[in-house]
Amino acid sequence: MRGSRQVAREYIARDPRTGRPLTRSGKKDEVDIRLLLPPDGLWRVVPESEIIGLASGNKGPIELPRTVGGGFARRRDGILALHRAMESQMLEAHAVLLECLDDDSPEIRTHALSSLPSFSLRKHEGLLQCLSDRLLDEDDGVRDEAMIALKKMAPIFPSGCESILRRELRDNRKNHRDSAFVALKMTAESWAETGCLHLDELIREEDVDLRRRGSKILRVLASKSSAEVWDLIGWCLEDVDPDVRRNSARTLNSLAGSEPRIAAILVEVAMSDDDSGVRKSAISALKRLDMQSPRVSKMILDGARDRDYNLRKACIDLLTIILSGNELRETASELLKQETRPDLRKRLSSLAIDIEMEGSEEEKNRFLAALDTPAISDEEAPLEERPVERSKGEHHKQELGRPESEGSP
Secondary structure, three states: OHHHHHHHHHOOOEOOOOOOEOOOOOOOOOOOHHHOOOOOOHHHHOOHHHHHHHHHOOOOOEEOOHHHOOOEEOHHHHHHOHHHOOHHHHHHHHHHHHHHHOOOOHHHHHHHHHHHHHHHOOOOOOHHHHHHHHOOOOOHHHHHHHHHHHHHHOOOOOOOOHHHHHHHHOOOOHHHHHHHHHHHHHHHHHOHHHHHHHHHHHOOOOOHHHHHHHHHOHHHHOOOOOHHHHHHHHHHHOOOOHHHHHHHHOOHHHHHHHOHHHHHHHHHHHHOOOOHHHHHHHHHHHOOOOOOOHHHHHHHHHHOOOOOHHHHHHHHHOHHHHOOHHHHHHHHHHHHOOOOOHHHHHHHHHHHOOHHHHOOHHHHHHHHOOOOOOOOOOOOOOHHHOOOOOOHHHHHHHHHOOOOOOOOO
8 A cells, every 4th residue: 555655655734725734733643554454244356356346346356366355246246356456457446436426316326425434545646526426415324424525534634624624513413513613623633723713613504503512622622732722722711601601621631731831821811700610620620730830829718709609619729828827817717707608618717827836735835846756776876875784793783772882781
């Protein structure tokens, strides 16, 4: 398959509006052709010299040798094997595939669509237009196979499939729209710029289903260091639909790990949202931000006074990270004046007390208690601290309470 890899490398994905080359996300590995192949069948063992004749219908079924499993290969197998055609026959194989894609028989068109993704790596000219046409086919089975082909080809040919995706994403038929969004997600994983191009349009649509589906793809893009992605997340956080805002807020945790400065700005927006789902995601992301940042510290102090219990609790728990000493006690005392929840009042009360001065006797004793130290043996002690060695007689005299100068009676 040397030819197919060469074509894949030569293809340049371009922005359909500006013509500029697009940047592929992640590793620039070669396309794995195994993901593009038709289902297993006799097409794998059709002799290369017989492929064109079978696929075109100019040759009837051929018997396969027993060494490869035997059986009879038919036109269907020839069509599915077209990507295996010899390099010298590639132009002819390409022409045969184009004819099959426009055949009067729905069955032939379906087989041609199944062959389309793998063949496109060797020669793709004209095939994407045929794919677009077949997505509009009157036969349900043909359209279903065309949708499968679109999901395989969109991540390889993002520019060529751009207009097809734009149309299919807005198709009123659920299966078409579902397939198109799967294709868009797969494309965005490899081509972040292409994903941003489509989302930039989708989040402006009046159809709320398009905005909701589009905002779900933001999670694929959140790890990309791109101003376009940050703008999309910010716009979705301001959408009138709560589901769109929730989908956008779910990206903040990931963003906090890769772009904490940008995440802090967006978390602040999400914390003021009136939807509990959006605030929940904001709380999760807040805990991952740099607590020493003045902006983050202010967010925590403001959040400790918020009307939402969960946000208030999370921020009160973070006070010991951003404050200490008198400042912590004064802030906790101030918050106590307006806090009504028993559990939060208990927590704030513990923060507001200086245990060393105001704690109970038990707390003071715990605070002043000496640290436990391991016992030191005589051998380990300093020389001046070791006990003086005495003879047995000296020990005996000491026990009787007699001075050493006195004699025996």
